[in-house]
Amino acid sequence: MSTSSTSSIALIGSTGLVGSHILSTFLTSPSTASQIQTISRRAPSNPTNSTRLSPTVNADTSTWPTLLSSLVPLPTTVISSLGTTRGAAGGIANQWKIDHDLNVDLAKAAKQAGVKNFVFVSSAGTRSLLSSKVPYSQMKRGVEDTIQSLEFEHGIILRPGLILGERDKAHFPGQGLLVSAVRGLGKWVSQSWLQDSWAQEADVIARAAVKAVRMAEEGKAPAKWWVLEQDEIVKLGRDEWKE
Known part of the structure; x- marks a missing residue:
């Protein structure tokens, strides 16, 4: 699968867990955009010392929205995996x-x-019955709705x-123990039954994002507004990933 040699990707959130995997996937894949531009607080890692990273x-x-709109060349696709936690943000x-606000x-x-x-890494459960009462889900829903309206x-x-x-740093108390428990149970119970239904590896999410971008740029996306729930993330980022 190949992309246009003139395509350019802009990635916001390139130093976070999922974003760093998205960046490394683009940089190490044999077929990818001609240039990957990032905007971040600190310099992202460049695992291959690629000259395609700007x-x-x-x-x-x-300043990031202004910086984004002034990138040269203008990216054909923007990916945002930007996010923080209540603790890290200070409330x-x-x-x-x-x-x-920044994602919007x-x-x-x-x-x-x-x-x-425009590609946005959101979160499961943003449209559940209780999501309207959960601030985190409200944030994600607001960004999703804005992207759709644009x-x-x-x-x-x-x-x-x-x-x-x-x-x-853990996003919440006990996160490390929870992750270890999920992976441990996955060794004893069918991964597709246990883990895939509510937890995904960061590199799998990243590969799903990269494949979705490629499909969109090649005119192969299934719809103009495309929502990838957990099962499709696993499908694109693990089961159908060939590289």
Whole structure:
């Protein structure tokens, strides 16, 4: 599978758990975009020292929408895996500014600049019966709704469950123990029955995002508005991944 040699990807959240895997997947895959541009607070890792990586580092997140709209070349697709936690942000109000407000501003800036496709790593359960009472779900729903309303050529939403992977800091108390328990049980019980239904590895989520981008840029996406729930993430990012 190949992409246009003129395509360019912009990745926001490239230093986070899923975002770093998205970046490394693009950089190490034999068929990918001609350039991968990132905007982040600190420099992302470049596992292959690829000249196709063009990072922009700026600690002031309020400048990111403007930086995104002024990227040269203009990316054909923007991917946001941007997110933080209540603890890291210093409260729910500050988390809202990153998880919701900044992602919304980035989507609007991308649309105004002429970006064709926007991909957002959201979360499972954003449309459940109780989601309207959960601030985290409200943030994700707000971003999803904004992306859909902007009518990109393709709006792609990934909704993973519990994200498995090695983090510098746990997102919640006991996360490390929970992840270990899920992986441990997966060795004894069918992984597709236990783990895949509510938890996915970060590299699997990343590969699903990369494959979805390729499909969109090749005109093979199943719909203009494409939501990948956990089963489709596993399908694209693990079961059908050939590289």
